[in-house]
Amino acid sequence: MQYKLIIFAIIISVFFHLGLILLFGKVHIDLSYFDFIEAYIIKKEISTKTQHPPKRLLSENNKIQEQKIEEKLNNRDIDKKTEENIKDSMEKPNESVAKLTEKPDNSSNKNDYHDRFSKFINERMKFNIYWMGIYAGSASVLVKGNSESIKISSEVNSASFISNFYYVHDKAESIVEKGKPKYFRLVQIEGKHRGDKEIKFDYNSGEIIFINHIKNKMSVHKGINKVFMDVLSGFFYFRTFPLDKNTSVFIDIFDSDKFATVEVKILKEEVIETSEGKEAKAILIKPELTTEGLFKRKGDIFIWISNDERKIPLKIETKVSVGKITAELKEYQKE
Secondary structure, X not given: OHHHHHHHHHHHXXXXXXXHHHHHOXXXXXXXXXXXXXXXXXXXXXXXXXXXXXXXXXHHHHHHHHHHHHHHHHHOOOOHHHHOOOOOOOOOOOEOHHHHHOOOOOOOOOOOHHHOOHHHOOEEEEEEEEEOOEEEEEEEEEEEEOOOEEEEEEEEEEOHHHHOOOOEEEEEEEEEEOOEEEEEEEEEEEOOEEEEEEEEEEOOOOEEEEEEOOXXXXXXXXXXXXXXXXXXXXXXXXOOOOOOOOOEEEEEEEEOOEEEEEEEEEXXXXXXXXXXXXXXXXXXXXXXXXXXXXXXXXXXEEEEEEOOOOOOEEEEEEEOOOOEEEEEEEEEEEO
Protein backbone atom coordinates (compact mmCIF):
# COMPACT_ATOMS: atom_id res chain seq x y z
CA MET A 1 0.00 0.00 0.00
CA GLN A 2 2.88 2.34 0.84
CA TYR A 3 4.53 2.04 -2.58
CA LYS A 4 1.20 2.97 -4.25
CA LEU A 5 1.12 6.19 -2.22
CA ILE A 6 4.69 6.99 -3.26
CA ILE A 7 3.88 6.49 -6.97
CA PHE A 8 0.72 8.61 -6.61
CA ALA A 9 2.74 11.40 -4.94
CA ILE A 10 5.34 11.35 -7.74
CA ILE A 11 2.62 11.60 -10.41
CA ILE A 12 0.97 14.53 -8.59
CA SER A 13 4.38 16.28 -8.29
CA VAL A 14 5.12 15.88 -12.01
CA PHE A 15 1.74 17.29 -13.06
CA PHE A 16 2.11 20.13 -10.55
CA HIS A 17 5.46 21.23 -12.02
CA LEU A 18 4.19 20.91 -15.58
CA GLY A 19 1.22 23.06 -14.62
CA LEU A 20 3.50 25.77 -13.23
CA ILE A 21 5.61 25.78 -16.38
CA LEU A 22 2.55 26.09 -18.63
CA LEU A 23 0.92 28.70 -16.41
CA PHE A 24 3.84 31.09 -16.05
CA GLY A 25 5.52 30.38 -19.41
CA LYS A 26 8.98 30.05 -17.88
CA VAL A 27 10.38 27.78 -20.57
CA HIS A 28 13.25 29.71 -22.20
CA ILE A 29 16.20 28.48 -24.25
CA ASP A 30 19.02 30.94 -24.80
CA LEU A 31 20.35 30.44 -28.33
CA SER A 32 22.28 33.70 -28.56
CA TYR A 33 25.65 31.98 -28.62
CA PHE A 34 24.77 29.67 -31.55
CA ASP A 35 26.12 32.08 -34.14
CA PHE A 36 27.17 29.20 -36.36
CA ILE A 37 23.54 28.38 -37.23
CA GLU A 38 22.36 32.01 -36.98
CA ALA A 39 19.84 31.57 -34.18
CA TYR A 40 18.54 35.08 -34.86
CA ILE A 41 16.46 33.50 -37.63
CA ILE A 42 14.59 31.40 -35.07
CA LYS A 43 14.02 34.37 -32.75
CA LYS A 44 12.77 36.56 -35.58
CA GLU A 45 10.28 33.97 -36.77
CA ILE A 46 8.92 33.38 -33.26
CA SER A 47 8.35 37.09 -32.69
CA THR A 48 6.40 37.50 -35.96
CA LYS A 49 4.53 34.19 -35.48
CA THR A 50 5.32 33.06 -39.00
CA GLN A 51 6.18 29.59 -40.19
CA HIS A 52 9.57 28.52 -41.50
CA PRO A 53 9.75 28.87 -45.28
CA PRO A 54 9.60 25.56 -47.10
CA LYS A 55 12.94 23.89 -47.73
CA ARG A 56 12.18 24.01 -51.46
CA LEU A 57 11.90 27.82 -51.28
CA LEU A 58 15.19 28.06 -49.38
CA SER A 59 16.85 25.94 -52.01
CA GLU A 60 15.48 28.16 -54.81
CA ASN A 61 16.70 31.33 -53.01
CA ASN A 62 20.17 29.80 -52.63
CA LYS A 63 20.25 28.99 -56.35
CA ILE A 64 19.27 32.59 -57.19
CA GLN A 65 22.10 33.86 -54.94
CA GLU A 66 24.57 31.56 -56.68
CA GLN A 67 23.41 32.75 -60.11
CA LYS A 68 23.92 36.39 -59.05
CA ILE A 69 27.44 35.58 -57.82
CA GLU A 70 28.22 33.84 -61.12
CA GLU A 71 26.98 36.88 -63.06
CA LYS A 72 29.19 39.19 -60.99
CA LEU A 73 32.25 37.05 -61.63
CA ASN A 74 31.56 36.83 -65.37
CA ASN A 75 30.60 40.48 -66.01
CA ARG A 76 33.45 42.32 -64.26
CA ASP A 77 36.00 44.06 -66.48
CA ILE A 78 38.99 41.93 -65.56
CA ASP A 79 41.75 40.05 -67.33
CA LYS A 80 40.62 37.27 -69.64
CA LYS A 81 42.43 34.77 -67.46
CA THR A 82 40.14 35.55 -64.52
CA GLU A 83 37.02 35.00 -66.62
CA GLU A 84 37.54 31.23 -66.62
CA ASN A 85 35.04 29.29 -64.56
CA ILE A 86 36.26 28.62 -61.00
CA LYS A 87 34.32 25.39 -61.07
CA ASP A 88 36.92 23.57 -63.13
CA SER A 89 36.23 19.98 -64.10
CA MET A 90 37.50 17.31 -61.75
CA GLU A 91 36.97 14.50 -64.21
CA LYS A 92 40.22 12.64 -63.57
CA PRO A 93 40.52 10.00 -60.83
CA ASN A 94 41.76 11.20 -57.44
CA GLU A 95 44.77 9.79 -55.67
CA SER A 96 44.13 8.04 -52.38
CA VAL A 97 45.05 10.01 -49.26
CA ALA A 98 46.91 6.91 -48.12
CA LYS A 99 49.56 7.67 -50.77
CA LEU A 100 50.64 10.84 -48.96
CA THR A 101 53.55 8.97 -47.41
CA GLU A 102 55.05 8.16 -50.81
CA LYS A 103 58.35 9.81 -51.71
CA PRO A 104 57.72 13.17 -53.48
CA ASP A 105 59.45 14.47 -56.60
CA ASN A 106 62.29 16.77 -55.52
CA SER A 107 63.50 17.71 -58.99
CA SER A 108 62.40 21.39 -58.82
CA ASN A 109 65.01 24.08 -58.19
CA LYS A 110 64.11 25.88 -54.93
CA ASN A 111 66.50 28.73 -55.72
CA ASP A 112 64.57 29.78 -58.83
CA TYR A 113 61.94 32.22 -57.56
CA HIS A 114 59.79 31.72 -60.66
CA ASP A 115 59.60 28.00 -59.95
CA ARG A 116 58.38 28.35 -56.37
CA PHE A 117 54.76 27.77 -57.40
CA SER A 118 55.28 25.48 -60.39
CA LYS A 119 55.60 22.45 -58.10
CA PHE A 120 51.87 22.80 -57.29
CA ILE A 121 50.60 22.80 -60.89
CA ASN A 122 47.79 20.25 -61.47
CA GLU A 123 47.35 19.75 -57.74
CA ARG A 124 43.76 18.95 -56.73
CA MET A 125 42.43 18.61 -53.20
CA LYS A 126 39.01 17.91 -51.74
CA PHE A 127 38.07 18.32 -48.08
CA ASN A 128 35.12 17.25 -45.94
CA ILE A 129 34.07 19.82 -43.34
CA TYR A 130 32.62 18.83 -39.97
CA TRP A 131 31.03 20.81 -37.16
CA MET A 132 31.12 19.00 -33.81
CA GLY A 133 31.36 15.71 -35.71
CA ILE A 134 28.43 16.55 -38.01
CA TYR A 135 29.09 16.73 -41.76
CA ALA A 136 28.71 20.44 -42.58
CA GLY A 137 30.02 20.83 -46.13
CA SER A 138 32.91 20.44 -48.54
CA ALA A 139 35.84 22.40 -49.94
CA SER A 140 37.99 22.02 -53.04
CA VAL A 141 41.29 23.51 -54.22
CA LEU A 142 42.67 23.37 -57.77
CA VAL A 143 45.96 24.64 -59.24
CA LYS A 144 46.49 25.06 -63.00
CA GLY A 145 49.08 26.78 -65.19
CA ASN A 146 52.75 26.67 -66.09
CA SER A 147 56.10 27.86 -64.72
CA GLU A 148 55.29 31.47 -65.72
CA SER A 149 51.68 31.80 -64.55
CA ILE A 150 49.39 29.73 -62.33
CA LYS A 151 45.81 30.04 -61.15
CA ILE A 152 44.73 28.80 -57.71
CA SER A 153 40.97 28.31 -57.25
CA SER A 154 39.09 27.31 -54.12
CA GLU A 155 35.42 26.79 -53.35
CA VAL A 156 33.53 26.06 -50.13
CA ASN A 157 29.90 24.91 -49.92
CA SER A 158 27.73 24.06 -46.93
CA ALA A 159 25.85 20.74 -46.83
CA SER A 160 22.17 20.84 -47.77
CA PHE A 161 20.97 20.33 -44.17
CA ILE A 162 23.26 23.02 -42.74
CA SER A 163 22.28 25.37 -45.58
CA ASN A 164 18.76 25.56 -44.16
CA PHE A 165 20.23 27.36 -41.14
CA TYR A 166 23.59 28.79 -42.23
CA TYR A 167 24.19 28.87 -45.98
CA VAL A 168 27.83 29.05 -47.12
CA HIS A 169 29.04 29.51 -50.69
CA ASP A 170 32.55 30.98 -51.00
CA LYS A 171 34.75 31.26 -54.07
CA ALA A 172 38.34 32.47 -54.23
CA GLU A 173 40.74 32.82 -57.13
CA SER A 174 44.39 33.86 -57.16
CA ILE A 175 46.60 34.38 -60.22
CA VAL A 176 50.37 34.34 -59.72
CA GLU A 177 52.81 35.36 -62.48
CA LYS A 178 56.54 34.74 -62.21
CA GLY A 179 56.23 34.06 -58.50
CA LYS A 180 54.28 37.25 -57.72
CA PRO A 181 50.52 37.67 -57.24
CA LYS A 182 48.76 39.52 -60.04
CA TYR A 183 45.07 39.17 -59.24
CA PHE A 184 42.84 37.98 -56.39
CA ARG A 185 39.06 37.72 -56.04
CA LEU A 186 36.99 36.49 -53.08
CA VAL A 187 33.19 36.25 -53.20
CA GLN A 188 31.50 35.18 -49.95
CA ILE A 189 28.06 34.15 -48.77
CA GLU A 190 28.25 33.03 -45.13
CA GLY A 191 24.92 33.21 -43.33
CA LYS A 192 23.93 36.88 -43.38
CA HIS A 193 27.48 37.98 -44.24
CA ARG A 194 28.23 39.01 -47.83
CA GLY A 195 31.63 39.79 -49.26
CA ASP A 196 33.00 40.60 -52.72
CA LYS A 197 36.62 41.71 -52.70
CA GLU A 198 39.04 42.16 -55.58
CA ILE A 199 42.77 42.94 -55.59
CA LYS A 200 44.93 43.89 -58.58
CA PHE A 201 48.69 43.73 -58.09
CA ASP A 202 50.96 45.69 -60.44
CA TYR A 203 54.52 45.27 -59.23
CA ASN A 204 55.99 46.84 -62.39
CA SER A 205 54.52 50.19 -61.33
CA GLY A 206 54.60 49.43 -57.58
CA GLU A 207 50.83 49.66 -57.21
CA ILE A 208 48.08 47.62 -55.53
CA ILE A 209 44.38 48.32 -56.15
CA PHE A 210 41.73 47.07 -53.72
CA ILE A 211 38.03 47.03 -54.62
CA ASN A 212 35.15 46.26 -52.26
CA HIS A 213 32.19 45.66 -54.58
CA ILE A 214 29.68 45.35 -51.72
CA LYS A 215 30.55 48.76 -50.27
CA ASN A 216 31.35 50.24 -53.69
CA LYS A 217 34.77 51.45 -52.52
CA MET A 218 38.20 51.42 -54.12
CA SER A 219 41.66 52.09 -52.67
CA VAL A 220 44.90 52.61 -54.60
CA HIS A 221 48.20 51.97 -52.83
CA LYS A 222 51.32 53.29 -54.56
CA GLY A 223 55.03 53.09 -53.89
CA ILE A 224 54.99 49.35 -53.10
CA ASN A 225 58.61 48.25 -52.91
CA LYS A 226 58.24 44.61 -51.83
CA VAL A 227 56.07 41.63 -52.69
CA PHE A 228 52.83 41.07 -50.76
CA MET A 229 50.85 37.86 -51.22
CA ASP A 230 47.09 37.47 -51.08
CA VAL A 231 45.72 35.04 -48.49
CA LEU A 232 45.32 32.16 -50.97
CA SER A 233 48.68 32.36 -52.74
CA GLY A 234 50.28 33.15 -49.38
CA PHE A 235 49.57 29.64 -48.08
CA PHE A 236 51.09 28.02 -51.18
CA TYR A 237 54.08 30.36 -50.88
CA PHE A 238 54.50 29.17 -47.27
CA ARG A 239 54.61 25.57 -48.51
CA THR A 240 57.82 26.33 -50.44
CA PHE A 241 59.84 27.06 -47.26
CA PRO A 242 61.90 24.56 -45.26
CA LEU A 243 60.43 24.19 -41.77
CA ASP A 244 62.08 23.77 -38.38
CA LYS A 245 60.34 22.95 -35.13
CA ASN A 246 59.69 25.76 -32.66
CA THR A 247 60.44 28.44 -35.23
CA SER A 248 58.28 30.72 -37.39
CA VAL A 249 57.92 31.69 -41.04
CA PHE A 250 56.87 35.26 -41.85
CA ILE A 251 54.77 36.04 -44.93
CA ASP A 252 53.87 39.54 -46.14
CA ILE A 253 50.13 39.61 -46.87
CA PHE A 254 47.74 42.15 -48.38
CA ASP A 255 44.12 41.36 -47.48
CA SER A 256 40.92 43.37 -46.89
CA ASP A 257 42.75 46.61 -47.75
CA LYS A 258 45.36 45.94 -45.07
CA PHE A 259 49.08 45.19 -45.14
CA ALA A 260 50.28 42.63 -42.62
CA THR A 261 53.22 40.38 -41.90
CA VAL A 262 51.69 37.07 -40.88
CA GLU A 263 53.64 34.85 -38.54
CA VAL A 264 53.17 31.12 -39.12
CA LYS A 265 54.31 29.20 -36.06
CA ILE A 266 55.69 25.68 -36.49
CA LEU A 267 54.48 24.03 -33.30
CA LYS A 268 55.41 20.36 -33.40
CA GLU A 269 55.68 17.11 -35.33
CA GLU A 270 53.16 14.36 -34.73
CA VAL A 271 51.44 11.38 -36.30
CA ILE A 272 47.76 11.85 -37.16
CA GLU A 273 45.06 9.59 -38.55
CA THR A 274 43.77 10.42 -42.03
CA SER A 275 40.15 10.18 -43.14
CA GLU A 276 40.91 6.68 -44.42
CA GLY A 277 42.10 5.54 -41.02
CA LYS A 278 45.77 5.54 -42.08
CA GLU A 279 48.57 7.14 -40.11
CA ALA A 280 50.53 10.03 -41.59
CA LYS A 281 53.47 12.03 -40.31
CA ALA A 282 52.46 15.67 -39.95
CA ILE A 283 53.67 19.09 -38.83
CA LEU A 284 51.27 21.25 -36.81
CA ILE A 285 51.34 24.95 -37.73
CA LYS A 286 49.40 27.97 -36.49
CA PRO A 287 49.01 31.11 -38.65
CA GLU A 288 48.58 34.31 -36.63
CA LEU A 289 46.05 36.00 -38.92
CA THR A 290 45.22 39.65 -38.28
CA THR A 291 42.85 40.00 -41.27
CA GLU A 292 39.65 38.21 -42.31
CA GLY A 293 41.40 35.63 -44.44
CA LEU A 294 39.27 33.29 -46.54
CA PHE A 295 36.52 32.85 -43.96
CA LYS A 296 34.58 35.07 -41.60
CA ARG A 297 35.49 33.37 -38.34
CA LYS A 298 36.36 33.74 -34.69
CA GLY A 299 39.20 31.94 -33.00
CA ASP A 300 42.58 30.42 -33.85
CA ILE A 301 43.32 28.20 -36.83
CA PHE A 302 45.48 25.08 -36.61
CA ILE A 303 46.73 23.28 -39.73
CA TRP A 304 48.35 19.86 -40.00
CA ILE A 305 50.54 19.51 -43.11
CA SER A 306 52.36 16.44 -44.36
CA ASN A 307 55.89 16.14 -43.01
CA ASP A 308 57.64 16.03 -46.40
CA GLU A 309 58.61 18.31 -49.29
CA ARG A 310 55.01 18.66 -50.51
CA LYS A 311 53.57 20.01 -47.22
CA ILE A 312 50.04 18.92 -48.15
CA PRO A 313 47.32 20.23 -45.80
CA LEU A 314 45.86 17.13 -44.13
CA LYS A 315 43.58 18.72 -41.55
CA ILE A 316 42.43 22.23 -40.60
CA GLU A 317 40.76 23.04 -37.31
CA THR A 318 39.27 26.24 -35.91
CA LYS A 319 37.15 26.91 -32.84
CA VAL A 320 33.80 28.67 -33.04
CA SER A 321 31.43 29.90 -30.32
CA VAL A 322 30.05 26.39 -29.94
CA GLY A 323 32.46 23.52 -30.57
CA LYS A 324 34.89 23.51 -33.47
CA ILE A 325 34.99 23.19 -37.25
CA THR A 326 37.32 20.61 -38.81
CA ALA A 327 38.26 20.18 -42.47
CA GLU A 328 39.83 16.82 -43.34
CA LEU A 329 41.56 15.98 -46.61
CA LYS A 330 39.42 13.44 -48.43
CA GLU A 331 41.03 13.24 -51.87
CA TYR A 332 44.36 14.34 -53.31
CA GLN A 333 45.73 14.22 -56.84
CA LYS A 334 48.92 15.47 -58.45
CA GLU A 335 49.35 14.82 -62.16
